[in-house]
Amino acid sequence: MKVVTFMQEYDVIIIGAGLGGLTAGAKLAKEGKTVLLVEQHHKVGGCATTFSRKIAEKKVVFEIGLHEMDGLAYEFDPKKRVFQDLGVHDNVSFARVPEFYRFTNGRVDVTVPDDISTAIRVISDAFPDEKEAIESFFYGIREIFGFLVEGNLEKLASVSQMSVGEYLDNLTTNEDLKFTLTGNLGYYHDDPYTLSIIFFAAAQNSYFSGGGHFIQGGSQTLSDYLAKVITDNGGTIVLRHLVTRIITEDGTAIGVIYVPKRHMDQQLTAKGKIILVNAALPNVINNLVPSLSDSTYQQTVNSFKIACSILSVYLAFSKPPSTLVPQHVYSTFILPENLSSLKDLYSQERSNDFSKKGFVFVDYSMIDSRLNEEDIYTGALCCVDYIDHWAALTSYEYSTKKESVAQTLIQRLNQIIPGIQDIISYSEVATPKTIVRYTQNPAGTAYGFAQTPDQIGPMRTSIRKPPIKNLYCASAWTGSGGFSGAIMAGYSGALKILKDNW
Ligand SMILES: Cc1cc2nc3c(=O)[nH]c(=O)nc-3n(C[C@H](O)[C@H](O)[C@H](O)COP(=O)(O)OP(=O)(O)OC[C@H]3O[C@@H](n4cnc5c(N)ncnc54)[C@H](O)[C@@H]3O)c2cc1C
Numbered sequence: 124m125k126v127v128t129f130m131q132e133y134d135v136i137i138i139g140a141g142l143g144g145l146t147a148g149a150k151l152a153k154e155g156k157t158v159l160l161v162e163q164h165h166k167v168g169g170c171a172t173t174f175s176r177k178i179a180e181k182k183v184v185f186e187i188g189l190h191e192m193d194g195l196a197y198e199f200d201p202k203k204r205v206f207q208d209l210g211v212h213d214n215v216s217f218a219r220v221p222e223f224y225r226f227t228n229g230r231v232d233v234t235v236p237d238d239i240s241t242a243i244r245v246i247s248d249a250f251p252d253e254k255e256a257i258e259s260f261f262y263g264i265r266e267i268f269g270f271l272v273e274g275n276l277e278k279l280a281s282v283s284q285m286s287v288g289e290y291l292d293n294l295t296t297n298e299d300l301k302f303t304l305t306g307n308l309g310y311y312h313d314d315p316y317t318l319s320i321i322f323f324a325a326a327q328n329s330y331f332s333g334g335g336h337f338i339q340g341g342s343q344t345l346s347d348y349l350a351k352v353i354t355d356n357g358g359t360i361v362l363r364h365l366v367t368r369i370i371t372e373d374g375t376a377i378g379v380i381y382v383p384k385r386h387m388d389q390q391l392t393a394k395g396k397i398i399l400v401n402a403a404l405p406n407v408i409n410n411l412v413p414s415l416s417d418s419t420y421q422q423t424v425n426s427f428k429i430a431c432s433i434l435s436v437y438l439a440f441s442k443p444p445s446t447l448v449p450q451h452v453y454s455t456f457i458l459p460e461n462l463s464s465l466k467d468l469y470s471q472e473r474s475n476d477f478s479k480k481g482f483v484f485v486d487y488s489m490i491d492s493r494l495n496e497e498d499i500y501t502g503a504l505c506c507v508d509y510i511d512h513w514a515a516l517t518s519y520e521y522s523t524k525k526e527s528v529a530q531t532l533i534q535r536l537n538q539i540i541p542g543i544q545d546i547i548s549y550s551e552v553a554t555p556k557t558i559v560r561y562t563q564n565p566a567g568t569a570y571g572f573a574q575t576p577d578q579i580g581p582m583r584t585s586i587r588k589p590p591i592k593n594l595y596c597a598s599a600w601t602g603s604g605g606f607s608g609a610i611m612a613g614y615s616g617a618l619k620i621l622k623d624n625w
Contacts, residue, residue, distance in 0.1 A: 130391060130392055130393060131159070131393045131394065132393070132394040132395075133157045133158060133159040133359075133393060133394070133395050133396070134151070134156035134157045134158065134395070134396050134397065135148075135151050135156050135157070135158050135159075135395060135396065135397045135398075135399055135620065136158075136159045136160075136161065136378070136379050136393055136395035136397070136398050136399070137158060137159070137160040137161070137399045137400075137401060138161055138366045138369075138379065138398070138399070138400050138401060138402045138407070138411075139160075139161075139162060139163075139169065139400070139401030139402035139598070140160055140162035140164075140167035140168065140169060140346070140350065140360065140362075140401070141168065141169025141170060141171065141401050141402075141562070141598060141599075141609060142168070142169065142170075142171050142345075142346065142349075142606060142609035142610050142613060143401045143597040143598040143599065143602070143609040143610070143612045143613040143616070144160060144162075144169075144399070144401030144402075144597065144598070144613065145160075145167060145168070145346055145349035145350060145353070145401075145613065146205065146209070146349060146597075146609070146610045146612075146613030146614050146617070147399055147401070147597045147613040147614065147616045147617040147620075148160045148349070148350075148352075148353045148358060148360075148613075148617075149209050149349045149352035149353055149356075150205075150208065150209065150613070150614055150617035150618070150621075151358075151617050151620065151621070152352065152353045152355075152356035152357060152358040153208075153209065153352060153356050154617075154621060154625075155356075156621075156625075157357065157358070158353055158356075158357075158358035158359070159358070159359050159361065159393055159395070160350075160353060160358065160359070160360045160361070161361050161364050161365075161366050161379065161381050161393075162360065162361070162362050162363075162364070163363065163364065163365040163366075163384060163563060164362065164363070164561055164562070165362055165363050166343070166346075166362065167346045167347065167349075167350045167360065167362070168187075168342060168343055168346030168347075169346075169401075169561075169562050169609075170187065170188050170558070170562060170569045171187070171188065171189065171342035171343070171345060171346045171606065171609075172187045172188075172342060172343050172346060172561075173185060173186050173187060173341035173342065173343040173494070174187065176549065176551070178439055178548060178549045179548070181496075181499060183439050183495060183499055183501065183549070184341060184494045184495050184501070185437045185439075185494075185501055185503070185551075186341045186342060186487065186492075186494060186501070186503070187342065187435075187553075188342065188433075188435070188569065189337060189338060189341070189342040189606065190310070190335070190337075190454055190483070190485045190505075191220050191223075191310075191330065191335030191336065191337065191454065192217075192335065192336045192337070192338065192606045192607065193326060193329040193330045193333065193335060193605070193606075193607055194329035194330070194332065194333035194334075194607060195217060195219075195333050195334065195336040196219065196333040196334045196336070197329060197332040197333025197334075199272070199332075200329070200332075200333050201607075201611055202607055202610055202611065205610060205611070205614045208614075209349065209352055210352070211345070211348065211349075214348050215338060215339075215340075215344055215345050215348050216338075216339040216340075216493075217336040217337065217338055217339060218336065218337045218339050218490045218491045218492060218493075219334050219335070219336055219490075220237070220334065220335040220336065220337060220453050220454065220490060221452070221453060221489075221490070222234050222235065222236050222237060222452055222453070222454075223235045223236060223237040223242070223307070223330055223331070223334075223335060223454075224306050224307045224452075224454045224455070224456055224483075225306075225452045225454065225455045225456065226302065226303050226306030226307075226455075226456045226458075227455065227456070227457055227458075227539065228299065228302055228457070228458040228459070228460055228462065229459075229460030230299055230460065231249055231299045231302070231303055232450075233245065233246060233249045233303050233306075234450075234452055235303070235306065237330055237331060237334045237335060238331060238334075239261045239265065239331045242261065242331065243257055243258055243261055246300075246303060246304070249303070250297060250299070250300045250303075252297075253295055253297055253300050256294040256295040256297070256300065257300070257304075259294050260291070260294055260304055261331075263290070263294075263324075264320075264323070264324035264327055264328055265324075265328055265331075267279070267282060267320065267321055267324035267325075267328075268324050268325050268328035268329075271321065271324075271325055279321060279580075282320050282321060283321065283576060283580065284576045284577070285319075285320045285321075285576065286315065286316045286317055286318055286319065286320060286575075286576065287305060287308075287315045287316075287318045287319075287320050287323045288301075288314075288315040288316035288318075288465055288466065289316065289320070290320040291304065291305070291315070291465065298463055298464050298465055301315075301465040302458060302462075302465060302468075305323075305465070306456045307454075307456055307483070308468075309433075309456070309472075309481065309483060309505070309506065309507050310326070310605070311323065311326060311570070311574055311604070311605075312430065312431065312570075312573060312574055312575075313430075313431040313469060313472045313473065313507045314468070314469035314472070315465055315468060315469070316465075316466065316469065317469075317573070317575045317576075318574055318575065319574050319575055319576040319578075319579050320576075321576070321579060321580070322574040322579050322603065323574075326603075326605070329607065335454075337487070337490055337492055339491065339492065339493040340492075340493045340494065341492070341493075341494050342606070361381070363383060363384045363385070364381045364382065364383055364384065364391070365381060365382055365384055365387075366379050366380070366381045366402070366411065367380050367381065367382055367390075367410075367411070368380040368411055368412075368413075369398055369400075369407070369411045369412045369591075369594065370392070371412060371414050371591055371594075374414070374590075374591060374592055375591065375592040375593050376395070376397075376398040376412075376591050376592065376593045376594040377394060377395070377593070378392060378393055378394040378395055378398070379392070379393055379395065379398060380392050381393070395593075396593065396624065397593050397594075397595060397620055397624060398593060398594050398595070399595045399596070399597055399616060399617075399620065400589075400594070400595070400596045400597070400598070401596075401597055401598045401613070402563060402598070403562070403563060403564045403565055403571075403598070403600060404424055404571075404586070404596060404598070404600040404601060405424060405425065405429070405565050405600075406563060406565065407589075407596075408420065408421045408424050408425075408589065409421070409425070412589070412591060412594070414591070415589065415590075415591070418590065420586070420589055420590050423585065423586060424586050427572045427573075427578055427586070428572065428573045428575065428578065429565055429566045429568050429571075429572060429573065430568045430569075430570035430571060430572060430573040430574070430604060431472075431507045431508070431509060431568065431570070431573075432507075432508050432509055432510060432555035432558055432566055432567035432568050432569070433505055433506070433507065433508060433555070433558070433567075433569055434505065434506050434507075434508035434528065434552065434553070434554050434555065435503050435504065435505045435552070435553045436503065436504040436505075436528075436529045436532055436533070436550055436551070436552050437501070437503050437549075437550065437551045437552075437553070438501060438502045438503060438504065438533075438547055438549065438550050439499065439500065439501050439547070439548045439549035439550075440488070440500040440501070440502065440543075440546045440547060440548060441500075441546045441547075441548045442500065442546055443486075443488045443489075443500050444486050444488065444500070444502065444540055444543055444546065445486070445488065445489060447540055447541065447542045447543060447546070448540050448541070451486070451489070451540065452486075452489065453485060453486055453487075453489040453490055454483060454484070454485050454486075455483065455484045455486075455539065456481065456482075456483045457481060457482055457483070457484070457535065457536070457539055458481040459471070459478075459479055459480075459481070461479075462479075462481075468481070472506075472507045473509070475512045477506070477528045477531045477532060478531050478535070480506045480507065480508075481506060481507070482504055482505060482506035482532055482535070482536075483504070483505050483506070484502060484503075484504050484536055484539075484540075485502055485503050485505070486500075486502040487500070487501050487502055487503075488500040488501070488502070504532045504533070504536060506532070508554065508555055508567075509555060509566070510555040510556065510559065510566045510567045512554075512555070513554045513555060513556045514556065521554075521556075525552040525554065526552075528552060529550050529552050533547065533550065554567070555567025555568075568604075569599070569604065570599055570603075570604025570605070571598065571599035571600035571601075571602075571603070571604050571608075572600060574603065574604070579603075583601070583603075586601065587601045593624075595616055595619065595620055596612075596616065597612045597613045597615075597616030597617070598612055598613075599612070601616075602615075
């Protein structure tokens, strides 16, 4: 057996600087633990990052992903405690998004406010015969959220296997109303008939209770701040290094092997009392821990379905899109007019034909985003997508298809906002393959495992702790996808590590 000589020793080694890894690292470093965080990308943040391009001699910053972070103004938002503890509000500022989202499919066009009572009124105005169903929907999701907060398992049992689609079918036969109420479904999943109503109720209720917020300066600001908490408290962050192995001894994690991305033959080692994994769980159990091979844990994790991925078209404009149309909001979700039943949504989302899929346009110039100087305007088009639409293409086919998809989505946006294609000064496409490159997440997902009824609750809890002593996880994969899910997974992961070990 090869004996590993460790170069350095730490209390905690964290693999991956996504929000889960950064939040955990910040808490652990603040509690006096020596932290080493290893990240394969050249910046921290994972999906919570920005990038910049030089356009017409000016630096233009693009947000990678964040449209809205949920819950921030809700008095019971669990992130409140985390942000207070880590000093986030004193160092990072947030802009409230004025409304939740606008939904349009050619037949209906509704802007949904971010509080339940106004949302009921506005949606009832658009669907006057459906007021009862609309009230039942909103009071129902609030009730389910309440059961979750109380931990009322008996009440939750009645809806534990129910999908959002089934929940809506019990309330109404009006398909346009169903589309409107699930307008922002792409924030979570691709198929309303496999998305857990419990997960949907919790996430939507958080937006309806505490609004949506954007991180001023972009999500990189929060990621960089959390990284600073780690280094200010004596921690070390190593960028551009890939962890290739978690070293175990007698069923206990004792360290990691990591390599510089540019010199993969140079192996480095570090010893850790605790190893915390923020990187994608399937990669870790299949590639980084040989002793988990063929274990029941590995089989269970591999049986989980991975969530969909996202395609983004990043846009810069020569003037604000709001100057083109009287009705314009921050976030507009668009479904094609030919889609008439919620039951058919998934097959169109799964399609490789981008003229058929739903998409969202987010316009950062509609809020005080502070991404750029005041005369620079950026936005993004996003839709649900899948790695198999891109993985096997040659590089020529890949770039040609990216161009054609961008044009298809821009032309469709132009039908909603006439003239917008003429004010686009720059566009760039990121596919599921791009997400794999920058995060290593399998299938290019940003959400971890799919939030289906059988993959949340006890099932999700069962995979949170691998059967290796001193090995912990904190990410969208073990918590839930989204900024809040990853932050909470990181913080609760850190608390568990502190409780179990110190
Ligand atoms: C386009 C897009 C739009 C989004 N919009 C929103 C939104 O509006 N609201 C919202 O709440 N959420 C949104 N999300 C989702 C949210 O960003 C993610 O769910 C969340 O940030 C995931 O955080 P995480 O901690 O699980 O890790 P990730 O962000 O997946 O990061 C994992 C990190 O681990 C690193 N890593 C992996 N393997 C290794 C290794 N072997 N060695 C070293 N490092 C490694 C990766 O490089 C990465 O930095 C969006 C995501 C995308 C991509």
